[in-house]
Amino acid sequence: MTVAFDYTRSTGPVIGRFLTGLRDATIVGGRLGDGRVAVPPPEFDPVTHQAVTEFVELPDTGTITSWTWVSEPVAGQPLGKPFAFALITIDGADTPWLQAVDVASPDDIETGMKVRARWAEERTGSVTDLVFVADDGNAPETATPAGGTEDVGLIVTPVSLDYRYAASPEESSFFRGLAEGRILGQRCPKCRKVYVPPRGACPTDGVPTSEEVELSDVGTVTTFCVVNVPFLGQRIKPPYVSAYVLLDGADIALQHLILDIPAEEVRMGMRVKAVWKPRDEWGTSIENISHFAPTGEPDADFDSYKHHL
Ligand SMILES: [Zn+2]
Structure with missing residues (x-):
């Protein structure tokens, strides 16, 4: 089973400045009250609590201060092959930044090692716009031009959880x-x-x-909601109805869709029947039922389902 949604947030002026920098292949730090430079820039100075307003453009090279090896990357990580996560202090900065380092094996990385950024060809204003590689002293490749000119004001973070359900x-x-x-x-x-x-x-x-x-696959709508909001992965165009259906002979209701009727005409007490998908599409889930549709029978008396709401 997969539970997933996109998390959208506004970046604000500080993180927005930082992410816009990454989009433009530039690492931007923030100057703290005591003169130190932090990457990424915090919105507020952790000591004085003053807003951070001074930004510093830094080179895209740095030094590894600590690292760990990721031998089995999972979906969504920066690289699809084994790599290191490292704390990297960018040259000119005073605080380390967690980033991925693309090296072949744990034998190829050590604390104190110099690294430089390898920028993605298409950058969106995200920490995944770059990974670090060993700084061999050669001139780095020039990053491709940025993909946009407007400041990065919104970021979308996909969140997804896969799990196996044991029945x-x-x-x-x-x-x-x-x-x-x-x-x-x-x-x-x-x-x-x-x-x-x-x-x-x-x-x-x-x-x-x-x-x-x-x-029976016939029942009564007890309660329902009209879904008006579009969301990622939605298979039916809103508005549509998700309802609790009390099957005849059952004492608790099942949740399912009510279709083949305008959303505004769905009502409590309405009699509905399962519409099964074609048999060759059946698996072992409640999705074998496409939805429920009105039977045309008179509505059920409230008394007949009031204890099952
Ligand atoms: Zn009992």
């Missing part, structure tokens, strides 16, 4: 049922409530729910 035995049964076009829940032996997807134990009584119950 419980009860959920496994539910997912296997979906692969056959069936919706399977489980009944609590004590309170007789039917949970779908199965919980493994009744949250009220704390006893295992072992009795399997096949549910």
